[in-house]
Amino acid sequence: MTSEAFQDFYPDDFAQCYGCGRLNAQGLQLKTRWEDEAAGVTITRFTPRAEHTAVPGFVYGGLIASLIDCSGTGSAAGAAYRAAGRRPGAGAPFRFVTGSLKVSYLRPTPLGPELEIRCRVEEVKGRKITLSATLSAAGEVCATGEVVALQIPENFGS
């Protein structure tokens, strides 16, 4: 079942992100949605471009980190809507930034297949949401990750 993407409901000011902003024409325009809302699992799909190479034939690790990062903050927004009992886009928006990111590269990720990033909401604690992630190519998990996402404070950047 396909649900709406969380990023489609970011306000314009939060839709400039290189990873997942719908208004960033140069960016990756990632879309994250529930794969299994009851289980707190989301899915993000992305097919790397030819330039996203590490060594020939394999995906750049920085891109893998970026995919896990934006999947995590997007999933955190979804989790916040879920915790508030609202559908994405209903009422005031939620937007998260990354507090910390860990990626373990288990095996080289082949360049070519569409990548699937699954995020699981592990903990919602006030403004802090912890998520785990797997990144798979052709059904094989190539990397795992953990994202701590923090809801953007009112004084962000000041």
Place this chain on the structure above:
Amino acid sequence: MTSEAFQDFYPDDFAQCYGCGRLNAQGLQLKTRWEDEAAGVTITRFTPRAEHTAVPGFVYGGLIASLIDCSGTGSAAGAAYRAAGRRPGAGAPFRFVTGSLKVSYLRPTPLGPELEIRCRVEEVKGRKITLSATLSAAGEVCATGEVVALQIPENFGS
């Protein structure tokens, strides 16, 4: 004192990396060199482009992860040359991939200033090199990281 960049000595097959490959025209073309070789500290500089936005005015976290990632693997190559008592480019090349990457985002990184990534070689243990990193903008540390870099095995990708 400016020393040569480690990435300038990668063989062509390893110079395609999106982050630091001199042959990747679409990539970031990062250059990492010793800032203080005796102390095992390297420096990498990069000025983000306008599209490298997270929210307006601030740098995308996935780019920050990418900068720390490639600074780490580049610094690992430098550390391997140093451990072998060779100058970069003298003898068989060293090339590393990322085993794991951790990034802590301490504060929003302003989009505009040149970023400085300093990596310190923490441990060289066989084919595994552990490095710590700081990322600064205008003299202020905005993120820290840890990279475990693994020397590419002969059977990489098989």
